[in-house]
């Protein structure tokens with residue numbers, strides 16, 4: 026028999042070993058009545074800076090008699106532990122006469138391929154970029170020299186767009202597969218704590234190892250992985266997918282017959298959206314958000330969030346999430362990277378894209394986050410499905426021009442941005458974006474409503490987070506890849522409207538945002554395919 030106890034308060038200075046005593050007090054039972062205790066969730070409560078604590082949810086095992094007593098007399102919030110329903114895979118009956126192809130090896134493709142391989146379906150995974158080890162070298166070279174490899178960069182290659190990230194594993198979706206994603210990551214080398222932390226993160230350094238380990242597992246389970254292989258065309262028979270065409274970095278074009286294809290190519294792949302439009306797949310322009318990155322000294326953010334407890338070893342670097350309105354649009358901080366770096370995330374020539382990453386330790390000098398403003402069809406200047414994509418491309422090209430070329434990003438100090446003038450250098454906060462920044466008037470490369478929204482946001486956020494408007498804080502443009510600018514329409518079976526057997530999946534399809542939700546969408550697509558075809 027088991028009970029779940031919620032909201033057990035463990036003060037910052039207390040050891041976790043005292044948790045059983047705290048649980049017993051909440052149950053109104055002696056400590057030795059608890060036969061077993063398991064931690065489900067740990068969250069940080071920093072609402073009161075003079076009383077920072079951790080809040081625990083735990084499941085305890087008691088004798089049936091003690092459980093009845095505890096349910097009646099407990100001082101804390103207690104309920105019977107919920108049974109986790111087990112999900113048994115469903116296998117279809119149609120024999121597999123051609124392989125199942127997974128296009129793209131970001132979180133969506135990786136988890137889809139893993140599940141298929143685990144269940145004996147031997148998927149063929151096609152990835153335009155390189156294996157994560159080789160990719161790391163290309164990314165490092167780009168950040169050092171500003172010379173971009175358009176097929177191997179911070180967006181394209183094994184591990185997908187999130188491989189060089191903070192590795193935040195939070196998600197707002199309520200899907201039981203999210204727990205499976207965390208468990209699989211832990212099984213392949215991520216720290217076990219991700220399973221119960223309310224805001225887990227693993228950082229670029231660990232994520233890269235996990236991705237490699239998952240690929241090796243897919244290969245061991247009979248899957249095939251082909252790098253340097255870009256999906257460039259589809260072949261249909263009637264209304265169903267029959268084969269896909271790929272372009273290889275070495276030997277040209279090839280036709281690959283397939284029973285089904287999970288298309289998990291992410292939202293960086295503009296060429297894929299254009300190919301789908303040409304193939305008559307139903308697409309829709311989608312709202313997204315765009316703006317800039319802001320960098321503050323990590324210590325300033327830690328002090329604002331944790332007061333005198335800043336620097337406490339159990340707290341790590343502080344996070345924030347802030348939101349407000351500007352001119353009737355939402356403006357909010359996005360993808361905050363405590364103790365991290367602003368990074369160059371271009372995947373196309375002639376466009377500057379910024380984003381953020383951290384290592385597991387989150388111990389770099391600055392903390393950064395995007396400040397983004399909602400954009401939608403009224404801003405796109407056209408109403409075709411690719412109008413949002415062109416809007417995004419223009420933002421990135423304008424930032425490239427203002428930076429002066431070589432993927433140098435336009436940047437400014439907050440005081441200058443707020444005053445609407447150009448910066449001519451930087452002060453105590455040093456920009457971390459590599460290959461480098463050009464001090465200028467960042468507002469020049471942003472549409473007026475985005476520049477105004479960013480300014481309004483900074484003023485509003487500084488009322489909630491002291492020092493947010495630090496005059497020397499650094500602004501770097503442009504943050505444009507928050508979510509997909511296009512949605513690939515799916516029917517109730519998850520197949521593309523306009524082509525049966527094609528499963529648009531993950532963030533690029535417009536149905537996920539973030540590592541965990543993309544991975545969950547990938548698993549769902551794999552389950553749908555398994556339910557259609559017999560297990561080999």
Ligand SMILES: Cc1cc2nc3c(=O)[nH]c(=O)nc-3n(C[C@H](O)[C@H](O)[C@H](O)COP(=O)(O)OP(=O)(O)OC[C@H]3O[C@@H](n4cnc5c(N)ncnc54)[C@H](O)[C@@H]3O)c2cc1C
Pocket residue numbers: 128129130131132133134151152153154179180181182183184185186187188189190191192193194195254255256257289290291292293294297360368370380381382506530531532533537538539540541543544
């Ligand atoms: C710098 C950065 C930091 C981020 N930080 C976080 C974070 O901390 N937490 C979080 O939850 N999310 C974060 N994100 C977002 C997260 O990375 C994405 O939501 C997630 O990666 C989407 O997964 P996906 O599999 O749908 O697509 P992607 O990750 O974009 O993967 C698509 C894959 O398809 C491949 N591909 C593209 N075109 C083709 C083609 N034609 N043929 C074959 N292969 C192709 C690409 O090379 C890529 O590997 C971050 C993103 C970036 C860029």
